[in-house]
Amino acid sequence: MYYIGMDIGGTKILGALFDEENKITERVKRKTKAEEGKDMIFSQISKVIEELIEKAGGKENIKGIGAGVPGIINMEKGEVVFSPNLPWKNYNLKEEIEKKYEIKVTIGNDVNVGIVGEWKYGAGIGKKNIIGIFMGTGIGGGIVINDKLYEGSIGAAGEIGHICIMPDGPYCGCGARGCLEALASKTAMTKYILAQIERGRKTIMEDMLKESKGVLKSEQLQKGYEEKDEITLEVLEKVSKYMGAGTASLINVLNPEMVIFGGGVIEAMGKILMPKILSYAKENAMVKIMESCEFKIAELGDDAGIYGALNLAIGE
Amino acid sequence: MYYIGMDIGGTKILGALFDEENKITERVKRKTKAEEGKDMIFSQISKVIEELIEKAGGKENIKGIGAGVPGIINMEKGEVVFSPNLPWKNYNLKEEIEKKYEIKVTIGNDVNVGIVGEWKYGAGIGKKNIIGIFMGTGIGGGIVINDKLYEGSIGAAGEIGHICIMPDGPYCGCGARGCLEALASKTAMTKYILAQIERGRKTIMEDMLKESKGVLKSEQLQKGYEEKDEITLEVLEKVSKYMGAGTASLINVLNPEMVIFGGGVIEAMGKILMPKILSYAKENAMVKIMESCEFKIAELGDDAGIYGALNLAIGE
Numbered sequence: 001m002y003y004i005g006m007d008i009g010g011t012k013i014l015g016a017l018f019d020e021e022n023k024i025t026e027r028v029k030r031k032t033k034a035e036e037g038k039d040m041i042f043s044q045i046s047k048v049i050e051e052l053i054e055k056a057g058g059k060e061n062i063k064g065i066g067a068g069v070p071g072i073i074n075m076e077k078g079e080v081v082f083s084p085n086l087p088w089k090n091y092n093l094k095e096e097i098e099k100k101y102e103i104k105v106t107i108g109n110d111v112n113v114g115i116v117g118e119w120k121y122g123a124g125i126g127k128k129n130i131i132g133i134f135m136g137t138g139i140g141g142g143i144v145i146n147d148k149l150y151e152g153s154i155g156a157a158g159e160i161g162h163i164c165i166m167p168d169g170p171y172c173g174c175g176a177r178g179c180l181e182a183l184a185s186k187t188a189m190t191k192y193i194l195a196q197i198e199r200g201r202k203t204i205m206e207d208m209l210k211e212s213k214g215v216l217k218s219e220q221l222q223k224g225y226e227e228k229d230e231i232t233l234e235v236l237e238k239v240s241k242y243m244g245a246g247t248a249s250l251i252n253v254l255n256p257e258m259v260i261f262g263g264g265v266i267e268a269m270g271k272i273l274m275p276k277i278l279s280y281a282k283e284n285a286m287v288k289i290m291e292s293c294e295f296k297i298a299e300l301g302d303d304a305g306i307y308g309a310l311n312l313a314i315g316e
Numbered sequence: 317m318y319y320i321g322m323d324i325g326g327t328k329i330l331g332a333l334f335d336e337e338n339k340i341t342e343r344v345k346r347k348t349k350a351e352e353g354k355d356m357i358f359s360q361i362s363k364v365i366e367e368l369i370e371k372a373g374g375k376e377n378i379k380g381i382g383a384g385v386p387g388i389i390n391m392e393k394g395e396v397v398f399s400p401n402l403p404w405k406n407y408n409l410k411e412e413i414e415k416k417y418e419i420k421v422t423i424g425n426d427v428n429v430g431i432v433g434e435w436k437y438g439a440g441i442g443k444k445n446i447i448g449i450f451m452g453t454g455i456g457g458g459i460v461i462n463d464k465l466y467e468g469s470i471g472a473a474g475e476i477g478h479i480c481i482m483p484d485g486p487y488c489g490c491g492a493r494g495c496l497e498a499l500a501s502k503t504a505m506t507k508y509i510l511a512q513i514e515r516g517r518k519t520i521m522e523d524m525l526k527e528s529k530g531v532l533k534s535e536q537l538q539k540g541y542e543e544k545d546e547i548t549l550e551v552l553e554k555v556s557k558y559m560g561a562g563t564a565s566l567i568n569v570l571n572p573e574m575v576i577f578g579g580g581v582i583e584a585m586g587k588i589l590m591p592k593i594l595s596y597a598k599e600n601a602m603v604k605i606m607e608s609c610e611f612k613i614a615e616l617g618d619d620a621g622i623y624g625a626l627n628l629a630i631g632e
Contacts, residue, residue, distance in 0.1 A: 072604060082604065129469050143569070145461050152571025153445050154608045163565035164600050165480065167557060176564065176600040241483060248492065249479035250569065253459070255468025284480050284492040288388060288398065292470045 002056045003313040004103075006048060006067040007110060007305030010034055010085030015048040016306040017055055018313075022121065024306075026055040034086050041086065042096060049101060064104045065097060066312030068113030068305045072156045075108050081155065106312040108149070110305060112158055115142030116149055117308030118260050122299040129256040132298070133160060133247065134263035136218075138173070139181040143254065161185065163249055165242050184242040186265060189235050190216040196231050203231040218268030225272060240273055244280020248290075251281070255289050262298030270297040318372045319629040320419075322364060322383040323426060323621030326350055326401030331364040332622040333371055334629075338437065340622075342371040350402050357402060358412060365417060380420045381413060382628030384429030384621045388472045394423050397471065422628040424465070426621060428474055431458030432465050433624030434576050438615040445572040448614070449476060449563065450579035452534075454489070455497040459570065477501065479565055481558050500558040502581060505551050506532040512547045519547040534584035541588060556589055560596020564606075567597070571605050578614030586613040 002025070007014040010032060017026040028051045033040045053059045071083030078094020080086070094105045108116070115124075115132035124130045130144040139161030143150040150157050161181035162174055169178025170188070182188055193205050193216070204227055208220045224232025247259060261274060274297060282290055300307055318341070323330040326348060333342040344367045349356045369375045387399030394410020396402070410421045424432070431440075431448035440446045446460040455477030459466040466473050477497035478490055485494025486504070498504055509521050509532070520543055524536045540548025563575060577590060590613060598606055616623055 141569075145466060146464065148462070150461060150570075152605075153573040154571060154604065156602065156605050156608075157569065157571040159568040159571075159602055159605070162568040162600075162602055163479070164561040165483065167481065167561045167600075174602055178561075179600075245480040245483045245494075249565065252475040252478040253457075253473065253566065253569070254466075255470060255473040255475075257469040284478075284483075284495075286472065286475055286478055286490060288470060289468075289472050289475070292472075 001063050002052075002061055003063055003310050004049060004052050004065040005306035005309035005313060006045070006065065007113070007302075007309060008032065008045065008067055008069050008086075009110065010070060013044055013048050014302070014306055015052055016303075016310075017052045018310045022307075022310060024303075026052060028052055032086070038087055038091075045097070046100065049097070053101070059101055059103060062103050064106065064313035064315065065101075066113075066309035066314075067093070067105070067107045068110035068309050068312075069093065069107055070110045072154060073107055073109045074155050075106070075151060078105060078107050080107070104313075104315075106315065108308070108312055109142075109151075109155065109158070111140035112142040112149055112151070113308035113312060114262070114304035115144065115158075115260070115308065116311050117300055117304035117306070118262065118298050119144050120311045121307045122304060123260045123296040124258055127257045129254070130258045130260060131160070131250050131254055131256045132158075132260045132262065133243075133250075134298075135185065135243070135261065135265040136263035137186050139185045140263075145254075160246065160250060163246055165245055165249075180242060180246040184239045184246070186216050186218070189221070189239060190214070192235050192238070193231055196234075201231060204229045205232060218264045221265070222268050225269065236269075236273065237276070240276035241280045243273075243277045244282075245284050247277060247281040248284030251285050251289050251293050256293060258294040258296060260296050260298050262304065266297060267301055317379050318377055319379055319626050320365060320368050320381040321622035321625035321629060322361070322381065323429070323618075323625060324348065324361065324383055324385050324402075325426065326386060329360055329364050330618070330622055331368055332619075332626075333368045334626045338626060340619075342368060344368055348402070354403055354407075361413070362416065365413070369417070375417055375419060378419050380422065380629035380631065381417075382429070382625035382630075383409070383421070383423045384426035384625050384628075385409065385423055386426045388470060389423055389425045390471050391422070391424050391467060394421060396423070420629075420631075422631065424624070424628055425458075425467075425471065425474070427456035428458040428465055428467070429624035429628060430578070430620035431460065431474075431576070431624065432627050433616055433620035433622070434578065434614050435460050435465075436627045437623045438620060439576045439612040440574055443573045445570070446574045446576060447476070447566050447570055447572045448474075448576045448578065449559075449566075450614075451501065451559070451577065451581040452579040453502050455501050456579075461570075476562065476566060479562055481561050481565075496558060496562040500555045500562070502532050502534070505537070505555060506530070508551050508554070509547055512550075517547060520545045521548060534580045537581070538584050541585065552585075552589065553592070556592035557596045559589075559593045560598075561600050563593060563597040564600030567601050567605050567609050572609060574610040574612060576612050576614050578620065582613060583617055
């Protein structure tokens with residue numbers, strides 16, 4: 001018997017077939033084609049499922065399907081209430097898939113599901129209270145409390161990119177000002193670097209950003225750091241400070257056993273950034289709370305989502 | 317049969333006798349006399365308990381004792397790990413009282429216990445996910461998650477006064493900078509008002525603060541507001557803004573069903589401050605999270621602690 005775990009993103013869908021020992025036996029990857037509308041997305045999801053069903057030797061061999069989806073998810077109903085990256089609103093994805101394949105489906109918020117992956121199969125095994133902080137284009141997170149993913153009252157808990165670190169600070173994509181995401185995400189870093197270039201400062205990031213069409217890559221940051229590029233060092237220091245303040249705020253409120261840092265930026269630069277972030281966090285966190293908390297880098301990388309989805313499918 | 321609920325503070329101890337319908341039948345109040353040391357505090361606690369036992373007609377009529385205590389509390393052990401206002405460190409208060417009276421004792425953090433009071437008997441009846449925010453000399457809070465008080469991994473969860481609202485902001489009593497408490501507590505307000513007086517600005521707070529020996533009272537703020545004192549209006553606006561940013565951060569992370577505002581400042585000025593705080597919160601919170609959250613003023617006032625302690629004693 002097998003389970004299917006899926007990570008449905010705004011640009012790609014990852015799918016995996018898990019055997020009964022929670023090992024990945026097959027992987028499938030497809031474009032989401034979100035810009036082509038709802039029917040196309042469902043057709044892409046279906047292709048991923050069907051490929052995996054075939055590899056499993058038929059749908060009678062699939063015990064369940066789990067999927068992470070960006071947005072506010074009502075897990076009980078299996079409904080995508082709202083998604084920032086997909087054209088779904090009050091869309092019952094669970095029912096749609098179940099109707100078509102007669103296999104039990106469980107869906108959850110993609111970042112939350114990633115945290116579940118790290119908690120059950122990665123950096124957080126055995127812990128009961130965890131905060132996951134994912135640093136990439138945006139900043140997302142998830143919270144495990146009393147040995148259970150905490151969803152909040154409408155499935156929107158864990159929006160840790162939107163804690164306010166600076167009232168009257170820069171505008172955030174969410175419309176508010178001074179959110180952690182507006183100060184420490186790759187989007188925020190890009191803005192800072194471009195502003196410095198605009199001010200006539202020299203940086204090796206200028207050519208690199210041109211090459212990548214203005215999209216800042218974590219590897220570019222790593223390169224800038226290695227070459228001791230002044231502006232890269234500056235932006236990394238600033239970001240670490242804001243991340244430290246945010247981390248301190250979160251642990252002061254939630255007093256977790258562990259904080260897991262993940263996402264593209266951490267995958268590329270975790271070893272450099274973590275000590276900085278933690279040193280700033282130490283300045284702001286309550287001493288006993290900081291001392292009692294373990295800080296780890298995520299271990300599953302891009303697979304966190306499909307592993308978390310496996311856990312949803314198993315239904316623990 | 318009766319229960320005893322106690323609220324053990326840095327300056328006073330409140331005790332109450334509850335009958336089986338959760339009604340208060342007797343009240344006792346004594347000074348804590350914390351400055352006279354551990355033995356004196358225990359003796360004061362004992363007097364409160366003994367008075368209530370007597371009113372109950374003997375200790376065989378007491379089913380349990382609950383108490384809220386300031387500091388980090390290990391509820392399972394009944395140990396005060398650390399208290400900012402009382403000279404206790406790794407002190408097992410539960411065992412001490414149980415040894416002396418042979419009545420089951422349960423203790424918890426005072427602010428958390430106050431939130432439990434509001435949740436079970438006050439503003440939050442029937443809710444499963446609540447954040448309580450108490451604004452007074454400091455800013456404290458507590459979190460109810462999935463129908464249970466959330467304590468955190470070492471019993472220190474809910475330190476919402478110490479979320480960082482302003483990196484490099486003013487120093488806080490905790491040693492960090494820019495904490496909500498350093499910006500929006502009565503202590504912070506006092507500093508702001510004194511600084512304005514120092515700068516030669518006129519305010520009716522000057523005489524009032526002299527009269528109260530520099531201790532800012534919530535009623536003074538109310539008076540200043542009613543008389544349209546410029547500096548009072550200024551400080552209330554600033555405080556509302558910081559509280560709004562803090563509230564937004566908290567609900568974005570925890571997506572609660574309800575936020576309960578309490579504490580001295582809110583008791584005196586809640587009707588004036590709440591609309592301001594919520595209007596600022598609305599600017600920073602995720603729209604759907606804000607819309608789905610109910611905001612209420614605490615209903616039990618100073619009794620929240622003893623009611624919460626009753627709940628500990630009942631052991632739900």
